[in-house]
Amino acid sequence: MKKEKVVVALGGNAILSTEATARAQQAALRETAEQLIAFVEKDVDLIISHGNGPQVGNLLLQQAAADSVKNPAMPLDTCVGMTQGSIGYWLQQALYNALEPLKSNKQVVTLITQVVVDQKDPSFQQPTKPIGPFYTEKEAQDIMATSSNLMVEDAGRGWRKVVPSPKPLAIVEAQTINQLVSQGTIVIAAGGGGIPVIKTKGGYRGCEAVIDKDLASEKLAELVEADTMIFLTGVNHVCLNFNTPAEIALGTVTVSQIKGYLNDGQFAAGSMLPKVEAAIAFVESHPAGKAIISSLANIHDVIRNGSGTIIVAD
Ligand SMILES: Nc1ncnc2c1ncn2[C@@H]1O[C@H](COP(=O)(O)OP(=O)(O)O)[C@@H](O)[C@H]1O
Numbered sequence: 001m002k003k004e005k006v007v008v009a010l011g012g013n014a015i016l017s018t019e020a021t022a023r024a025q026q027a028a029l030r031e032t033a034e035q036l037i038a039f040v041e042k043d044v045d046l047i048i049s050h051g052n053g054p055q056v057g058n059l060l061l062q063q064a065a066a067d068s069v070k071n072p073a074m075p076l077d078t079c080v081g082m083t084q085g086s087i088g089y090w091l092q093q094a095l096y097n098a099l100e101p102l103k104s105n106k107q108v109v110t111l112i113t114q115v116v117v118d119q120k121d122p123s124f125q126q127p128t129k130p131i132g133p134f135y136t137e138k139e140a141q142d143i144m145a146t147s148s149n150l151m152v153e154d155a156g157r158g159w160r161k162v163v164p165s166p167k168p169l170a171i172v173e174a175q176t177i178n179q180l181v182s183q184g185t186i187v188i189a190a191g192g193g194g195i196p197v198i199k200t201k202g203g204y205r206g207c208e209a210v211i212d213k214d215l216a217s218e219k220l221a222e223l224v225e226a227d228t229m230i231f232l233t234g235v236n237h238v239c240l241n242f243n244t245p246a247e248i249a250l251g252t253v254t255v256s257q258i259k260g261y262l263n264d265g266q267f268a269a270g271s272m273l274p275k276v277e278a279a280i281a282f283v284e285s286h287p288a289g290k291a292i293i294s295s296l297a298n299i300h301d302v303i304r305n306g307s308g309t310i311i312v313a314d
Pocket residue numbers: 010011012013051232233234235237238239240241242266267268270271272
């Protein structure tokens with residue numbers, strides 16, 4: 001019998017909780033992997049993607065700090081590839097260790113993934129994706145005055161560097177991902193939104209940008225014809241009137257209903273909005289499928305009891 005194919009997009013708190021050391025991120029991913037084992041117990045075909053905003057911004061700073069003729073700073077597309085490698089390594093190892101007590105013979109692989117974008121995407125002229133550490137406004141103004149960096153205020157949390165974030169159009173390795181997952185391998189793919197590449201007459205070429213991981217994960221789910229797309233973030237449900245006394249948690253909603261809430265401005269740009277947009281895009285592309293937005297901590301309830309916000313076709 002054909003297994004359910006699930007794409008899980010991991011939010012920032014799955015990787016980085018307190019500090020950005022390798023040890024702390026590996027510890028966070030150990031806990032994440034233990035939660036993700038619920039999908040192995042359910043016996044689904046599993047593809048996992050993840051973000052890299054804090055990590056790729058930190059890596060760029062490290063590159064700039066060490067830049068010299070003999071040790072040149074790497075460009076942003078290469079840094080995205082480097083974070084796919086490091087976060088993929090941590091998660092892959094954590095998953096193997098979490099699988100060990102189950103005596104499962106499941107294999108786990110991290111796939112370096114290139115995501116095709118349009119060279120003319122307006123985001124190249126107007127950077128929108130916050131990456132790296134947070135700064136005070138004063139620090140941000142000083143950075144902008146002394147460098148070519150563009151900084152913006154990020155959802156009330158502080159100021160961050162912003163980089164272009166073009167829309168994902170296609171995934172170069174989609175077929176390989178599908179082949180691996182159909183053999184029963186857990187595939188970690190499109191990490192950090194994938195490495196942005198443009199298609200030229202001479203072949204694919206990397207470009208300096210960071211793709212939104214929710215949009216890239218949706219594109220991946222579409223291309224591998226997933227049955228279910230799950231966004232795991234910091235809240236159990238998408239809410240109306242979020243963080244107010246009138247907050248209402250959404251359970252199962254249709255695409256039309258959630259589009260209405262979106263048009264009413266219920267979802268914050270840069271946080272819940274891209275998840276809701278990606279969920280809508282997935283269900284519209286695959287009306288038999290469903291998109292779920294919930295938290296890692298709630299994953300057992302999502303799997304067993306249909307908890308979380310579930311977006312379905314009308
Ligand atoms: N309408 C909303 N309903 C629920 N959460 C919301 C809403 N608007 C903003 N949020 C916040 O957005 C967060 C998800 O965005 P973010 O932390 O950027 O994503 P990620 O988990 O992918 O890193 C939630 O944990 C919550 O704090």
